[in-house]
Amino acid sequence: MGFVANVVQRGRTFHFRRRIPADLRQRLGRHELVRSLGTGDIRAAKLKACRLYVAAEELFSTLRATPMLTDDQIARLVRDFYDTMLSDENAGRLSRGPLPEGVREARVTQYATMAAKGREALADNRLDEAAFVAEMMLKRQGIVIRDLAPAEAARAKQAMLRAGIDLSEALKARYEGDFNYEPRDKLLKATLAEPSPKHWPTPGRAPAADTAPPTAERDEAVSVAEPTFVERGTIFRAQQVETKRWDNQTAAQAGATYRLFSDLCGDKPLGAYTRKDAGRFRDRVERLPGDYGKHPRYRGLGVEAILTAYTALPETGRVAVISQKTVKRHFSALSALWTAAVAEGEADENIFAGHRFAAARKPSEQRDMWERAELVQLFATPVWAGCRSAKFRTTPGDQILRDERFWLPLIAVFSGMRQEEICQLQVEDIREADGIWFFDVNDRPPRKLKNATAVRRVPVHSTLVRLGFLAYVERLRRVRQARVFPAFLPGGADDRLGHAFAKWFTRYRQDVGLYRSGLNFHSFRHTATTLMHQADVTPAVIDHVTGHATPGETARYTKRSSLMQLRTAIERIDIGVDLSALYVDRARSVSSTQTESQADDK
Secondary structure (H helix, E strand, O other), rough: OOOOOEEEEOEEEEEEEEEEOOHHHHHHHHOEEEEOOOOHHHHHHHHHHHHHHHHHHHHHHHHHHHHOOOHHHHHHHHHHHHHHHHHHHHHHHOOOOOOOOOHHHHHHHHHHHHHHHHHHHHHOOOOOHHHHHHHHHHHOOOOOOOOHHHHHHHHHHHHHHHHHHHHHHHHHHHHHOOOOOOOOOOOHHHHHOOOOOOOOOOOOOOOOOOOOOOOOOHHHHHOOOOOOOOHHHHHHHHHHHHHHHHOOOHHOOOOOOOHHHHHHOOOOHHOOHHHHHHHHOOOHHHHOOOOOOOOOOHHHHHHHHHHHHHHHHHHHHHOOOHHHHHHHHHHHHHHHHHHHHHHHOEEEOOOOOOOOOOOOOOOHHHHOOHHHHHHHHHHOOOHHHHHHEEOOOEEEOOOOOHHHHHHHHHHHHHHOOOHHHOOHHHHEEEEEEEOOEEEEEEEOOOOOOOOHHHHHEEEOHHHHHHHHHHHHHHHHOOOOOEEOHHHHEEOOOOEOHHHHHHHHHHHHHOOOOOOOOOOOOOOOHHHHHHHHHHHHOHHHHHHHHHHHOOOHHHHHHOOOOOOHHHHHHHHHHOOOOHHHHHOOOOOOOOOOOOOHHHHOOO
16 A cells, blocks of 8 residues: 555554644644544545545634634733722722611622632533623623634633632622732732733724834823723623622623614713713614514614614504513613713713603502412313323323422412522422421522522421422432422523423413413412412511512511411412312322423423
């Protein structure tokens, strides 16, 4: 056999070998590409080797076209994040007076928890927990994270996680009276030790040449440079997520709002906008069709183009415009940004304050409750009356599978707990004290709650006990299962355990003919609250059961309810449905087929 480039023979089989160019070895983590050609025939081997050579060329070209983060860019990334967050936090401090009672202690606890969660995420290599912040900070450097190779994007996320831990520790120290906190992370520490330019280069613009003569006029121009709306909005959303004021979903919604505003009113420093801009924004947004973000006909269009396309449709083909509630949400996202800008001296007034919107329904009417007749219908459907199998839950049959789909609606209507509170329950959260079993709703990691008032004890309704819930939990304890509903997997923008279940429950209600607008899983919470109210339970006790803040002077003096009071309130929930056929001593078929149910979820 004569010499054939990139082909070697091992035993009877030919192999393709090609050295990786020196500039790409670090990115690929190897020096050579090697692959068996799966043949002992030299002619077939040459043909396959030619194809692999071309594929390797395409790989190298793609890698060279894909941006790679330099050490300087990573350093700038963490420094920009750390410095910006600390300076913005301090600006907020200087614009406010003394902290209300208890706020300082709450902030210390909050930032300590954030630091602990950051370390846990870093240890578990859960780098995507910093994806949003990394994307926002990279954008300030004119880098789109989607354009980076996966390893480079992961490197940026890891750097942000590391900086985020020290940021949380620094903020905690400040609320303990220590403004001299020194970062521990070597990457951040080394970056902060280096002198920084007065201003980082503006994303998308070439930095000024180092050879430009330093003049007073040039220095003055640099010193008054202000971030534009797009830059400021990007940083603000990252701050809101980092400080847990917003979740990822809220930040994403705000991002969509900010894109609408910049499209209509341009990209200028916040102080350059006026109330006329806010009025123009409202005028256009209120006329947007309700499906502008979903229908293909509007894809890639600006606001004015969407309005033109919408008005060109025949009236019979038009959907309703967006609701006043949605318009108000857009204004709320912009108002939050402008409020921060006013506090930090970037704008003279909040141009989005003082606007009025059409009256929405009363809070008590914003979501429907499950009426008794509807509950009778729901609990007569196959999940509770008997289904064919785990994969055919809407088909009547003789199997009652006591898994998460069976239990969640029952727990919700007999407790008033929120969906995610139920989904994230740990087996250790089902506790007993003074002869009373209760759900210990807490925010110990990995659990997450809506707010501080959500921490509470909710007694287990006697109907749930008769249905076998405590026996179900005891089986989980015996097999050392940590979570009450282990089939749930994180999903959605904020990795909620109930994400997939919420979608399934909507489909299920549609399939069994029980779907109507305004009625959903959260409506069980309204039902439980209403039934306790109708049974003359004291409003303060209802708030303690459901985790709501009690308004007015009552909240100052009524600190908590006893477990016995809470149980009495819970037992007043009478849904008017005969569930006795499902009690454990009369059940026709009892099964805890989590494995089948989990396979069905997939």
